[in-house]
Amino acid sequence: MSDRKLRVMVAKPGLDGHDRGARVLARCFRDAGYEVIYTGCHQTPEQIVSAAVQEDVDLLGLSCLSGAHRYLYPAVTKLLKDKGADDIMVIGGGIIPEQDFQLLYDAGLKAIFVPGATLDTIVTWINTNVKPRA
Amino acid sequence: MEITKKIQGGDIRAASRLIRNLEDRMPEAKLTIKHLFPLTGRAHVIGITGSPGAGKSTLTDGLIDCFRKKGKTVGVLAVDPTSPFTGGAILGDRIRMQRHAEDPGVFVRSLATRGALGGLAKAVGDAIHVMDVLGEDIIIVETVGTGQQEVDIINHSHTVLVVLVPGMGDEIQAIKAGILEIADIFVVNKADREGSSKLSRELMAMLDMAPPSAFQGGWRPSIMKVENAFQPESFNKALDDICNKIEEHYKHLVDKDLIGSRMRRKATVELNEAIRATILEPVLLKLLGSGRMEELIEKVMKKEIDPYTAAEDIAKRNLEGCL
Incomplete structure (x- = not known):
């Protein structure tokens, strides 16, 4: 009798203490039935990737409102690749101008959610695109 | 087994995945634990x-x-x-x-x-x-x-x-x-x-x-x-x-010399858990799958049967060899 459950990590890389959004998402993911690991603010990409591997998550959601996403998000996806853990899907959110989207998709992000995205949209996207490991 | 070797070698990724599979109760994880058990x-x-x-x-x-x-x-x-x-x-x-x-x-x-x-x-x-x-x-x-x-x-x-x-x-x-x-x-x-x-x-x-x-x-x-x-x-x-x-x-x-008494508690619990998982759960699954569980719940609710007789009945049907 197996019971696969989606494990999702919500992480905030960099020097950005605005974690209300991340907490709202963590709560929303809990209500969607996922197991959510939240690591708190001010994390380095190394800390985030290490935690994601230790927790064996299916999905890693990054939140950054400081404008450093151009550096931090690709740093996370590169480290995941280096550790052979790039099967962990990465999505991102925050104050991200549209002209940066392509750069982040190229770095390996699978989706980007910016202000205005509803919780429903995000959960529906996850339910459609992320399957717990077989 | 390859995974046993990986874990013995300190592979965090393999260990974390195994813990995941244990939580999700995947059948292959149980097999791995059988290999790991003597090493613990x-x-x-x-x-x-x-x-x-x-x-x-x-x-x-x-x-x-x-x-x-x-x-x-x-x-x-x-x-x-x-x-x-x-x-x-x-x-x-x-x-x-x-x-x-x-x-x-x-x-x-x-x-x-x-x-x-x-x-x-x-x-x-x-x-x-x-x-x-x-x-x-x-x-x-x-x-x-x-x-x-x-x-x-x-x-x-x-x-x-x-x-x-x-x-x-x-x-x-x-x-x-x-x-x-x-x-x-x-x-x-x-x-x-x-x-x-x-x-x-x-x-x-x-x-x-x-x-x-x-x-x-x-x-x-x-x-x-x-x-x-x-x-x-x-x-x-x-x-x-x-x-x-x-x-x-x-x-x-x-x-x-008290380590033994502490570990005895663990062994007791582990064995009890394993027995429950191996004997009780398949029976419950079968009852649920066949709709028999629902029928019995209905009967107990209407007082047509008491839960003890129902359980004894199930035991007779499923566990004859064990009793």
Whole structure:
């Protein structure tokens, strides 16, 4: 009798203490039935990737409102690749101008959610695109 | 088996995936545990329990630091509750431990209770085995925030820490059965707050009243005070003292030949769990799948049959060979 459950990590890389959004998402993911690991603010990409591997998550959601996403998000996806853990899907959110989207998709992000995205949209996207490991 | 080798070689990714598969009860994970089982029994398992917000995660973080300074590797299993409504969970214990995230000698894994009531997750026992084979010298198991009754942690630990904070109630609370009976070490946390001396006195009085037989091998639980975590000097000193006390307790278990009795509890629980999973669950699944369960519930509700006769009937049909 197996019971696969989606494990999702919500992480905030960099020097950005605005974690209300991340907490709202963590709560929303809990209500969607996922197991959510939240690591708190001010994390380095190394800390985030290490935690994601230790927790064996299916999905890693990054939140950054400081404008450093151009550096931090690709740093996370590169480290995941280096550790052979790039099967962990990465999505991102925050104050991200549209002209940066392509750069982040190229770095390996699978989706980007910016202000205005509803919780429903995000959960529906996850339910459609992320399957717990077989 | 390849995965056994990987875990013996310290492969965190493989270990974490295996723990995941154990939580999700994948059949192949059970097979792996069979291979790992003979290799276990090396680590010192420390249980940390106490009410929500008592400071378990912060203490765990401090203890990781102490044990790392002594050159030991540390595994942490941190349990948080699953929602009874959605099945989801927020696992936030590791927020307090993230400073160790990049230390290869520390492996922190969060687990959700998934309906288990004893303060742990069902997979904790097996997850301890995985961390043991992985080579962790110390395994710290942090329970969910507990109340009076969630004492499953004693079945899995060599040393149990019960974390208390001032303001827990009157003297009668201290003589009630349950969680206060399972401590090898009491931690009076946030001891700079009002009421901490009273709490320590009540614990002391409780221990004074206990019959000598309550202290296994003559170990009287210690009462350790920890003050404000934001004052690093006194906090670290208190943590060092607790760490030493934990090692003293393990030495006591070894010297008095008590490790066996602790591990007997674990073996008993593991066997009981395995029997339940192997015998009861397939029967329940069959009943559910065939719709027979629904029929029986209906009949019991209408008093056409009593639950005991129904159960005996099921036993006769399914377990004949076993009875």
